[in-house]
Amino acid sequence: MSLPLDELKKLIKESIPDASIEIKDLMGDSNHYAAIIKSSKFNNLSKIEQHKLVYKSLKGKMGNELHALSITTEGK
Amino acid sequence: MDTKDKIKDLIKENDVCLFMKGTPDSPQCGFSMAVSNVLKHLNVKFKGVNILEDNELRQGIKDFSDWPTIPQLYVKNEFVGGCDIVKEMFEKGELKELFVSKKII
Numbered sequence: 539m540s541l542p543l544d545e546l547k548k549l550i551k552e553s554i555p556d557a558s559i560e561i562k563d564l565m566g567d568s569n570h571y572a573a574i575i576k577s578s579k580f581n582n583l584s585k586i587e588q589h590k591l592v593y594k595s596l597k598g599k600m601g602n603e604l605h606a607l608s609i610t611t612e613g614k
Numbered sequence: 615m616d617t618k619d620k621i622k623d624l625i626k627e628n629d630v631c632l633f634m635k636g637t638p639d640s641p642q643c644g645f646s647m648a649v650s651n652v653l654k655h656l657n658v659k660f661k662g663v664n665i666l667e668d669n670e671l672r673q674g675i676k677d678f679s680d681w682p683t684i685p686q687l688y689v690k691n692e693f694v695g696g697c698d699i700v701k702e703m704f705e706k707g708e709l710k711e712l713f714v715s716k717k718i719i
Contacts, residue, residue, distance in 0.1 A: 585699045586681075593682050600682040606645070609698050 540568035541604045546596075553595035554579050558614070564606075572608040581613040617674035625688040628661035629718055633675045634685040638662040645697040646685045652704045653687075658713055690716050 547559055550573070557577040564570040573592075580588045588611040593600050600607060615623075625631045630653065636642030638650045638660070653660050665672040665684055676682055679693045687694045689712060694700065703709040713719045 585702070586693065586695055589696070589699065590680065598682075601676070610702070 539603055539605055541599060542568055543571070546571060546573075546604070546607075549597065549599070550575060550592060550595045554591065556614075564608075569604065570606040571604070572610075574610045574612075576612045576614045578614050580611050583613075585611070617670045618678060620671065621674060621678050624661070624663060625691050628688075629690055629716070630658055630660035630713075631663065631688045632660050632685055633663045633665050633671075633688075635664070635666050637664050642666060643684070645683075649685045649687060649697055649700050652700060652709065656704075656710055656713060656719060658719055689713070689718070 543561055543563055547561055550557055550559055554575070554577045556579065557575050560574040562572045564572055575592060579591060583591070589609050592609050592611065596604065596607075632638075632649060632653065634641060634643075634646035634650060636646055638654070641647035641650050650662065663671070665675060672684070675684070675686055679686055681693070681696060683696050685697055687696075687700055694712070695703070700709065703712070710719070
């Protein structure tokens with residue numbers, strides 16, 4: 539189970555094009571990431587809805603190829 | 615009983631219900647431990663449901679909330695969030711407010 543950082547970023551960018559994304563590979567294993575994502579798509583959404591948008595962009599990879607992704611979202 | 619009904623019963627019968635990996639006293643994952651510790655810190659009584667003991671529940675809870683990760687926190691029948699949201703709410707004082715407003719603490 540692992541997902542390269544570039545691919546992770548690409549997936550998020552594809553569904554949330556205006557996102558500014560900052561990702562850290564926490565353990566250097568391509569499997570535990572922390573991401574800070576800012577997008578106007580998050581405006582007026584609850585935190586749950588914001589995180590769901592991010593999970594949806596990963597097309598089912600979350601919890602499968604990707605073990606851990608800590609998410610911080612912000613509108614812009 | 616099907617899994618969805620089982621989940622509905624669990625979150626109805628327990629004001630604060632945490633679906634987690636492991637138990638509150640012996641969490642099996644750092645994220646589950648983090649949420650469990652936050653709840654303990656706020657002196658919130660909660661029901662920990664160990665999804666590692668029940669494969670149907672493990673998948674069922676993800677389908678139920680349309681949320682792909684564990685832990686998942688429910689307060690008074692409502693999904694509050696996963697580890698990141700709970701931690702963020704805790705740091706901002708919002709989690710305590712939620713429990714106070716729901717008359718849990």
